[in-house]
Amino acid sequence: MKLKPLDERVAIEVKEDLVEKNVGGIIIPDTAKEKPQIGEIIAVGPGRTNDEGKVIPLPLKIGDRVIFSKYGGDEFDIEGKKIKIISRSDILAIIE
Amino acid sequence: MKLKPLDERVAIEVKEDLVEKNVGGIIIPDTAKEKPQIGEIIAVGPGRTNDEGKVIPLPLKIGDRVIFSKYGGDEFDIEGKKIKIISRSDILAIIE
Amino acid sequence: MKLKPLDERVAIEVKEDLVEKNVGGIIIPDTAKEKPQIGEIIAVGPGRTNDEGKVIPLPLKIGDRVIFSKYGGDEFDIEGKKIKIISRSDILAIIE
Amino acid sequence: MKLKPLDERVAIEVKEDLVEKNVGGIIIPDTAKEKPQIGEIIAVGPGRTNDEGKVIPLPLKIGDRVIFSKYGGDEFDIEGKKIKIISRSDILAIIE
Amino acid sequence: MKLKPLDERVAIEVKEDLVEKNVGGIIIPDTAKEKPQIGEIIAVGPGRTNDEGKVIPLPLKIGDRVIFSKYGGDEFDIEGKKIKIISRSDILAIIE
């Protein structure tokens, strides 16, 4: 099964345990207002369609690890994984 | 009878039982915030009309299986089927 | 008497009894959130005027049978008929 | 005294008694949600000014009888007449 | 002292007593929803600046007598006069 997010959405595999192991030191305090989460992008939408019908692609790609707002998007369990479909506007930053 | 959705709307036959049988493992937890649903597109609107009168078509076609927000759109019973007319902006992803 | 709706509005003769007789099977459940209604378009506005003064016409014509949101627009009794003046954005689909 | 409405506004002489005498059958039920009223346009604004400074005129003229939303605009008594200054967006239709 | 209103604002000297003496018959009922007032424009802003940096002037000039919404803008006492700085969008009509 493959997800093709619409427009400016991406699908993210939520990986909260990734926080301390791989990223080396990032700690999201429980008191953080918007409860940011960390995950890995598994599917990227084509981008928005402008008023001439031209598609403007997203500045994101499969494999990007991102910080996003917990309250954005919708969460699913797909084949045992925790997946979120979320809008570009709810992604705060890419972690490199 | 045939439905021709207006502008950026599509008509979807809601198929919740499709979730576990055909899609192989997608499970939508009862606790999901926006209660996503799965269905099959049975009619597609022409798309939005831009300010010059040009129509920008939708990136969706009849037969596409999609995840959409339960709270978007309006639901009807048509010839015994559960049909929803929904805006492009309430469709999260195409399932391939 | 003739109505000429302004801009992107249309006038619809509300025909709820049309639902089961002519349309062959469409049933709008009482529990439908937006209480969709069925009617026939009796007058169509010219469309919106863009920022250059050009009029972009509506994708609707007199005689079209449409599903629309009960809560959209304003209802009148005109010459014994139940008429609604409604915006394009409150029309969900054309029934063919 | 003459009123020159600004931008996309018009001045309307409210004529509710016109409903049954001249228009032949239009009855606005007391239960109508937006309380539509009938009146005659006595002054028309120049229209909106676009971003290049060009004025896009209104599709309305003095003498047009219109249906409009009771809750739109502001009402005055001018020289014994009941006058309303109202935006284009609150006018539903021209009656011909 | 001279006021130069910014962008699409104007300064108005509020002259409520002008209503019955000069304008010949205009009476604003106490029950009017938006409490319209009458005044004379004493200063006019340059107009809005479009996205190319071009200024689109206002269709108003010093000396224009206008009807405006009581609840729009801010009121000052300047050199013994009652002055209001108000946006173009709160001015309903010019009185000629």
Next chain:
Amino acid sequence: MKLKPLDERVAIEVKEDLVEKNVGGIIIPDTAKEKPQIGEIIAVGPGRTNDEGKVIPLPLKIGDRVIFSKYGGDEFDIEGKKIKIISRSDILAIIE
């Protein structure tokens, strides 16, 4: 220390006592709805950046005395002075 306001913001030194001494007669009543204040501009942002990347400058300069809304912007004490960083849209007029 120097402040460089972002985009369409300016920095203002709030000078309420300037009201009666220099401006000759302007009195802001305590009952004024938006509590306008008077001050002197000490720093001006570059202006907004349009969609082509071109910067559209502000119609304001250092030294301009302005009336602005008390409730707009954020106030700081900087080197003993009362400074406000405020958006162009909260400035009502320049006092000349």
Next chain:
Amino acid sequence: MKLKPLDERVAIEVKEDLVEKNVGGIIIPDTAKEKPQIGEIIAVGPGRTNDEGKVIPLPLKIGDRVIFSKYGGDEFDIEGKKIKIISRSDILAIIE
């Protein structure tokens, strides 16, 4: 670990103690409505993407000391530092 903020966001290291030591006199009163904070930019997003796909860069760079609204953005602890990811629109001014 490196953060690449998305679109018009920046990452800021919050440095409240910087207020009195380095900036020479700026004092943010506890009563300030939006609780402004001071920090140093450690990462800058690419800017917004316009409707032709062209990226319009931000007028900010790494090392800029800025005043920003406490209530804007999301706060993290990263490698022992207090980091905020914030939108351009929540940054009030650069301190030079």
